[in-house]
Amino acid sequence: MRITQGAFSFLPDLTDEQIEAQIRYSLSQGWALSVEYTDDPHPRNNLWEMWGLPQFDLAPEESGVVMGDMRACREANPECYIKVIAYDPTHGRQTTGLSFIVNRPSHEPGFRLDRTDAHDRTQRYSLYSYASGDPSGARYGAGTKAD
Amino acid sequence: MTASTDIKRDRWSSGVAPYAEMGYFDSDYEPKDTDVLCAFRITPQDGVDPIEAAAAVAGESSTATWTVVWTDRLTAHEHYQAKAYEVNEIPGRPGEYMAKIAYDIDLFEEGSIANLTSSIIGNVFGFKALKALRLEDMRIPIAYVKTFQGPPHGIVSEREMLDKFGRPLLGATVKPKLGLSAKNYGRVVYEALKGGLDFTKDDENINSQPFMRWRERFLYSIEGVNRASASSGEVKGHYMNVTAADMEDMYERAEFAKEVGSVIIMIDLTVGYTAMQSMSKWARKNGLILHLHRAGHGTYTRQKTHGVSFRVIAKWCRLLGVDHIHAGTVVGKLEGDPNTTRGFYDTLRLDHVPANPEHGIFFDQDWASLPAVMPVASGGIHAGQMHQLLHYLGEDVVLQFGGGTIGHPMGIGAGATANRVAVEAMIQARNEGKDYYQEGPDILEHAAKGCPELAAALQVWKDITFDFQSTDTPDYTVTPSIA
Numbered sequence: 001m002r003i004t005q006g007a008f009s010f011l012p013d014l015t016d017e018q019i020e021a022q023i024r025y026s027l028s029q030g031w032a033l034s035v036e037y038t039d040d041p042h043p044r045n046n047l048w049e050m051w052g053l054p055q056f057d058l059a060p061e062e063s064g065v066v067m068g069d070m071r072a073c074r075e076a077n078p079e080c081y082i083k084v085i086a087y088d089p090t091h092g093r094q095t096t097g098l099s100f101i102v103n104r105p106s107h108e109p110g111f112r113l114d115r116t117d118a119h120d121r122t123q124r125y126s127l128y129s130y131a132s133g134d135p136s137g138a139r140y141g142a143g144t145k146a147d
Numbered sequence: 148m149t150a151s152t153d154i155k156r157d158r159w160s161s162g163v164a165p166y167a168e169m170g171y172f173d174s175d176y177e178p179k180d181t182d183v184l185c186a187f188r189i190t191p192q193d194g195v196d197p198i199e200a201a202a203a204v205a206g207e208s209s210t211a212t213w214t215v216v217w218t219d220r221l222t223a224h225e226h227y228q229a230k231a232y233e234v235n236e237i238p239g240r241p242g243e244y245m246a247k248i249a250y251d252i253d254l255f256e257e258g259s260i261a262n263l264t265s266s267i268i269g270n271v272f273g274f275k276a277l278k279a280l281r282l283e284d285m286r287i288p289i290a291y292v293k294t295f296q297g298p299p300h301g302i303v304s305e306r307e308m309l310d311k312f313g314r315p316l317l318g319a320t321v322k323p324k325l326g327l328s329a330k331n332y333g334r335v336v337y338e339a340l341k342g343g344l345d346f347t348k349d350d351e352n353i354n355s356q357p358f359m360r361w362r363e364r365f366l367y368s369i370e371g372v373n374r375a376s377a378s379s380g381e382v383k384g385h386y387m388n389v390t391a392a393d394m395e396d397m398y399e400r401a402e403f404a405k406e407v408g409s410v411i412i413m414i415d416l417t418v419g420y421t422a423m424q425s426m427s428k429w430a431r432k433n434g435l436i437l438h439l440h441r442a443g444h445g446t447y448t449r450q451k452t453h454g455v456s457f458r459v460i461a462k463w464c465r466l467l468g469v470d471h472i473h474a475g476t477v478v479g480k481l482e483g484d485p486n487t488t489r490g491f492y493d494t495l496r497l498d499h500v501p502a503n504p505e506h507g508i509f510f511d512q513d514w515a516s517l518p519a520v521m522p523v524a525s526g527g528i529h530a531g532q533m534h535q536l537l538h539y540l541g542e543d544v545v546l547q548f549g550g551g552t553i554g555h556p557m558g559i560g561a562g563a564t565a566n567r568v569a570v571e572a573m574i575q576a577r578n579e580g581k582d583y584y585q586e587g588p589d590i591l592e593h594a595a596k597g598c599p600e601l602a603a604a605l606q607v608w609k610d611i612t613f614d615f616q617s618t619d620t621p622d623y624t625v626t627p628s629i630a
Contacts, residue, residue, distance in 0.1 A: 003380035007313040008575060010343055010567045012597060018575070025578035043382045046310060086313070092498045092516065095303045098313030098578075113377040121366060122407060125373040 001110035003041050006083055006100040016067065019084065019102055023063040026086035031097050032056045033066040034087065035073045037080040039139040042111075042129055054087060070102055079105045079140040105131075105140035163214050166202035170225060171211065176232040182249040184286035185267060186509040188237065189244045190279040190452055200277060201231035201246035207271040209254060226251055237622055243452065245283070247509075257294035260420040260467045268455060279453040285462060286510035292517055295466040299431035301518020302496065302543050305470055308410065308436070309382045311345060314574045315542055317566050318346035318386075320525065320549035325352065329359050333367025335559060339552055340375030340383045342563025347371075348547065349388035351415045351442035361389075361400055369407040386413035386438045386471075394425060401426065405433050413438035413471075416460075420467060427468035438471040438523070439464060445481075449618055456619070458487075458507060461494045465520050473523045477539040480527025484617035485539055495520040496543055507621040521545060529608040530569040530601060534587020537573050546570065556603050565604035568594055 008014060014022070026033055033055045036048035051073040058065055066084070073082055082103035085096055109130035116124040131139040158169065166172070178184055185208075191200035203211075209229035210219070233247040256262040272280050306312055321327070321335045336347045347368070355361035368385045376383045389400035389412050397418070404412045412435050414426050423439065430437035447454035457474070464472050474491045475483035490506035496519045500512040524540055525547035536546055548566050555562025572594035577583045583590060595602035 001378060001380075004343065005310065005381055007311075008571050010564065010571050011575065011594070014575075018579075021579045022575070025580070041380055043310065043376060043380055046307070092519075093303065095307055096312040100313070111377040111380060113373055123366075123370065123373075125369075125408060127373075127377055 001108055003081065003101070003104070003108060003110070005041065005043065007098055008100045013104075014100070014102065019070070020063050020067055022098065022100065023066045023084065023086075024060045026098055027058050027060040027063060027066075029086070029088065029097060030090070031086040031088050033058065033069075034085050035066070035069045035082060036085055037073055037077045037082040037103075039080050039105075039136055040129060040132055041081050042127060042132075048081075048083070051082075054085075074103050078103070081105070107141065159215060159217060159220065161215055161217075165199055166206040166211060167196075167199050169202075169206065169211065169215070170228050171205040171209075171231060172198055172202035172234075173230045173232055176230045176249060178232065178249040179251075181252045181288045181290045182286075183252060183255065183263075183267075183288060183291060184510055185248045185250070186283040186285075187246045187248060188279075188281040188283050188452060189234075189246050189277060190242055191244070192276055192278055195276050197236075197244040197246075198231070198234050201234045201244065201248070203274060203276055204246060204271055204280065205229040205231040205248045207274055208248070208267055208269065209250060227254060229254075240622060242278075245509075252288060252291055255291065257291075258296075260424060260463045264420060264463065272453075281451070281453050282455045282459050283507065284456065284509040285459050286512055287462060287466065289513050289515045292466065292513070292515050295468065295517070296427075296431065297465060297468050297514075297517035298470045298520050299427055299435075299437050299468055300470050302521050304518065305436055305521060309345065309384075311382075313542070314570055315537070315540070316345045316521075316545045317343070317563075317570060318348055318523070318525075318545050318547040319344055319552040319563065320348045320350050320547060321353075322350075322549050322553045324350040325356070326358055329363035329367040332359060332364055333371045335371075335553060336368045336385050337371030337374050338559035339563045340371060340385075341378050342552075342560030343379075343567030344383075344552065344563045345381070346384050346386060346411070346545065346547075348386040348438070348549075349413060351388070351390075351417075351440040353388055354390050355400075361391075362403060365400075365403055365407055365409070369409055372409070382410065384411040384436070385409065386411050388413045388415070388440075389426070390415040390418055394422060397422065397426060398429065401429055401433070401435070405435060409435065411436040411438055411470075413440060414469075415440050415442040416444055417442050420463065423464070423469065424467040430470070431468070436470045437468070439469040439473070441473045451619060456507065458490050458494050461491050461520075462512070465495060465514070465517065469520060471521045471523050471545060473525055475522075476524040476526055476528050476536070478528060478532050478535050478612070479524070484620045486621055487617070487619055488539065490621075492522050492540065492544075495522050496541075505621060519543070523547060525549065527611075529611060530565045530604045531588075531591065531608050531611075533566075533569040533573045533591060534583050537570075537577065538584045542574075551604070551608065554607075555600070556607055557600060561600040562604065564598065565601040568598045568601045569604075 035051040038048040086098040088097035112128045237243045387404040448457040475488040523545040529551035552562035
């Protein structure tokens with residue numbers, strides 16, 4: 001399966017050039033850019049690991065700084081999900097303006113839907129990531145270093 | 148002791164006096180920051196003076212009755228009287244006048260849209276001296292805004308709950324609206340969500356009919372939601388319509404939606420302001436998103452000379468607190484002049500909405516950080532219009548393709564995929580700096596090369612437009628309809 005979180009998961013994987021264009025756009029909006037990674041892509045896991053602190057105050061032509069962060073994160077965590085996050089700090093927003101996946105494990109086993117029968121055919125559902133049977137850092141094949 | 152009958156004629160003489168002379172018109176009045184201000188389009192009966200007509204509207208929507216009453220003198224009556232302070236002819240609309248009226252904030256119960264509307268649109272719309280009356284806009288003072296909590300969640304919180312940022316959300320209303328059994332209904336929900344939509348939706352008139360009772364619909368729909376979530380790794384939702392005959396039934400249905408794990412419920416505008424505000428409280432308490440379908444609004448919002456503009460309904464709904472509200476598509480099958488629609492979207496989404504007659508906005512409106520409402524565009528839209536939809540409606544919107552998903556020649560899932568690929572490709576192109584509005588068709592054709600579902604959608608709906616003149620337009624400019 002293919003996890004389709006993020007703004008561009010239904011398109012072919014973005015090239016580095018395309019990623020940089022999105023970063024330039026985000027910087028032109030005055031947003032802060034950061035890189036996060038995880039080996040627990042459960043849709044309710046909203047605390048991916050931060051790859052350093054967000055980059056504040058970059059100009060659009062400094063997109064290479066964020067590309068450098070992203071490449072370093074990829075190198076350290078090639079079998080993790082990695083996303084670029086653009087944060088909009090303006091009053092009334094103060095939340096993410098754009099986020100998209102820039103790296104995936106080579107194999108995505110996906111989720112099992114667990115269910116428990118409750119009263120009157122009501123079901124209790126929970127999503128179980130096949131990869132999360134292993135401890136964090138040992139998921140999605142060798143070479144992962146997630147905390 | 149006998150009462151004196153020798154009273155000189157004055158403001159307090161028994162009988163009928165012109166409203167303007169009773170203090171309901173005052174061209175020198177300077178509205179206070181705490182006043183509620185209204186802009187009314189007034190069409191007086193032939194021979195009725197427009198100033199007297201405006202004063203009558205002010206009177207009948209505040210303290211007046213048809214004749215002088217001495218009991219006014221037991222009150223600080225000037226404080227409670229609404230005051231028409233401006234009356235202007237409307238250019239190009241003979242016989243119509245725009246009247247601005249100020250109401251002291253003391254006239255209204257805190258946090259009650261029911262009370263506000265009972266005053267402002269209570270008796271006065273049936274007043275015989277007027278041919279027609281339309282409430283065009285309202286300025287809600289911050290002091291009154293702060294007596295409401297607004298949307299249970301709002302755009303920011305909703306996006307965080309869903310973990311979806313930087314693009315319009317996508318939905319579809321399950322079709323046919325009526326007649327599907329619960330299991331078949333769940334099939335449509337599953338296919339559409341698995342194919343790539345974020346939401347599916349009950350239609351406004353699907354409540355609990357003999358062919359499908361609400362509880363069965365909720366069970367089969369939530370199965371589709373969870374299966375699609377497992378296949379995508381995304382948060383998905385189905386708007387479960389809890390509209391019912393009474394509050395007890397609505398609460399029961401909402402509780403069950405919560406129990407089965409839905410992230411969102413919906414209500415219809417037909418339930419009324421008090422019921423909507425009760426469901427808003429419930430949604431805030433229970434952490435579910437609240438979707439509002441504006442069923443019935445066209446009966447009083449559409450005609451230019453009589454009724455209540457939707458921009459006012461939108462304000463009331465933001466105050467009483469819904470997270471989603473249908474607000475027009477511009478390009479789809481339902482009424483929607485581009486400038487007027489822009490005024491609705493601004494009213495729902497901005498924190499400060501500046502007066503802009505071109506968009507039908509008559510007053511500055513400050514929302515004092517009240518959360519924003521996510522507008523929903525629904526009705527006759529399809530993937531081939533994605534560049535126009537993004538251009539007119541922006542990013543914070545739910546685009547709902549009902550027929551445009553379910554009517555896809557390759558199936559429901561394919562229809563959903565076509566819409567998702569189209570929106571992602573358009574956002575990507577816009578962010579890359581392309582002139583996406585002009586180049587939209589090329590951007591879609593290019594994306595369709597890697598996506599047969601989108602190619603099929605573009606093919607089947609390529610000539611579909613709804614090109615009719617709009618009824619509800621601002622008078623400021625004549626605007627062409629959108630092809």
